[in-house]
Amino acid sequence: MKVTDHLKNANGKTLFTIEILPPLKGENIRNLFNNIDPLMEFKPPFIDVTYHREEYVYRKMPGGLLEKITTRKRPGTVGICAAIQNHYKVDTVPHIICGGFSKEETENALIDLHFLGVDNVLLLQGDAIKSESKFVAEPDGHKYASELLEQVVQMNKGKYLDDELHIADPTNFCIGVAGYPEKHYNAPNLKSDIKYLKLKVDMGAQYVVTQMFFDNNKYFEFVDLCRNNGINVPIIPGIKPLTGKAQLTVLPKTFNIDIPEALSEEAEKCLDNTAIKEVGIQWAIEQSRELVKKGVPTLHFYSMGKSDPIYRIAKELF
Numbered sequence: 124m125k126v127t128d129h130l131k132n133a134n135g136k137t138l139f140t141i142e143i144l145p146p147l148k149g150e151n152i153r154n155l156f157n158n159i160d161p162l163m164e165f166k167p168p169f170i171d172v173t174y175h176r177e178e179y180v181y182r183k184m185p186g187g188l189l190e191k192i193t194t195r196k197r198p199g200t201v202g203i204c205a206a207i208q209n210h211y212k213v214d215t216v217p218h219i220i221c222g223g224f225s226k227e228e229t230e231n232a233l234i235d236l237h238f239l240g241v242d243n244v245l246l247l248q249g250d251a252i253k254s255e256s257k258f259v260a261e262p263d264g265h266k267y268a269s270e271l272l273e274q275v276v277q278m279n280k281g282k283y284l285d286d287e288l289h290i291a292d293p294t295n296f297c298i299g300v301a302g303y304p305e306k307h308y309n310a311p312n313l314k315s316d317i318k319y320l321k322l323k324v325d326m327g328a329q330y331v332v333t334q335m336f337f338d339n340n341k342y343f344e345f346v347d348l349c350r351n352n353g354i355n356v357p358i359i360p361g362i363k364p365l366t367g368k369a370q371l372t373v374l375p376k377t378f379n380i381d382i383p384e385a386l387s388e389e390a391e392k393c394l395d396n397t398a399i400k401e402v403g404i405q406w407a408i409e410q411s412r413e414l415v416k417k418g419v420p421t422l423h424f425y426s427m428g429k430s431d432p433i434y435r436i437a438k439e440l441f
């Protein structure tokens with residue numbers, strides 16, 4: 124079932140949803156299930172599964188020379204989606220990225236998903252390769268999420284890359300895209316970012332999921348700005364509880380977001396990460412309560428591989 128249908132069927136009630144990471148290469152899928160089993164108590168109607176592109180690692184060769192190896196540390200997004208749908212009978216939303224994919228590889232991945240009965244995709248530019256300072260598109264791939272979106276929109280109309288295909292079964296993907304209440308790090312300003320978000324929605328995106336934020340006002344202002352600019356699709360707030368001291372600097376740097384003064388001051392007072400985690404959980408509970416009061420479509424939690432803080436938050440809300 125499509126994300127948009129889940130939202131419609133909720134009749135204004137706020138849903139509980141999560142984003143998970145595929146396990147590290149070599150790990151058993153049972154670990155992933157063990158991690159998310161407790162969250163099933165809150166009946167997520169859909170689960171997002173991130174996509175992780177290849178990275179470069181260097182291995183020491185005999186003689187001291189370094190060999191550069193390309194490896195994907197968290198493969199399996201498509202397989203995990205199918206496994207979750209099979210195991211929990213819950214819909215999934217695989218993230219599909221431009222980076223590292225040719226158009227042909229994208230098409231093949233979408234065909235796999237279509238055959239597997241996955242009805243949703245979240246379309247993204249994707250992160251840059253970890254050791255590279257900026258995103259570089261594949262020569263025969265897409266540069267922006269909007270270009271990837273155009274490919275999916277065409278497939279939904281039965282138009283594949285080979286326009287001489289005699290049989291081209293239309294896919295039927297519900298399309299989500301990303302939005303940034305505090306602006307994407309590459310955008311010169313929020314207005315420009317909103318312009319490109321509107322382009323994605325006008326081209327066929329049916330809902331938006333936001334980057335994490337710790338100050339609800341940033342989300343409310345973003346929603347107002349979107350509405351004033353003609354973006355009228357559901358805007359799902361992304362929430363991540365603070366769980367460690369390092370995140371006070373890593374999250375702002377990585378995601379171009381602010382940690383509110385009140386939260387960072389509380390966290391600074393903590394003696395260890397266990398105490399910071401408590402502060403983070405309480406903050407996220409307050410954030411979530413206000414968001415539910417304002418009638419957001421779903422509280423969408425970034426699990427980043429750890430479900431226990433999310434369980435604590437959800438238990439207070441659902």
Ligand SMILES: Cc1cc2nc3c(=O)[nH]c(=O)nc-3n(C[C@H](O)[C@H](O)[C@H](O)COP(=O)(O)OP(=O)(O)OC[C@H]3O[C@@H](n4cnc5c(N)ncnc54)[C@H](O)[C@@H]3O)c2cc1C
Nearest residue numbers: 173174218247248249250267268301307309310316319334
């Ligand atoms: C909810 C969510 C989930 C995510 N999941 C993943 C994941 O699973 N895997 C992963 O690798 N990354 C993921 N990311 C990170 C994301 O891929 C990065 O933030 C990426 O840098 C931008 O992706 P986008 O789809 O928003 O890009 P785009 O919409 O392509 O925008 C990228 C930048 O270019 C600008 N822009 C857009 N279109 C144009 C244009 N036509 N001309 C000029 N400028 C333009 C935008 O303003 C923005 O600054 C996720 C992010 C979010 C918010």
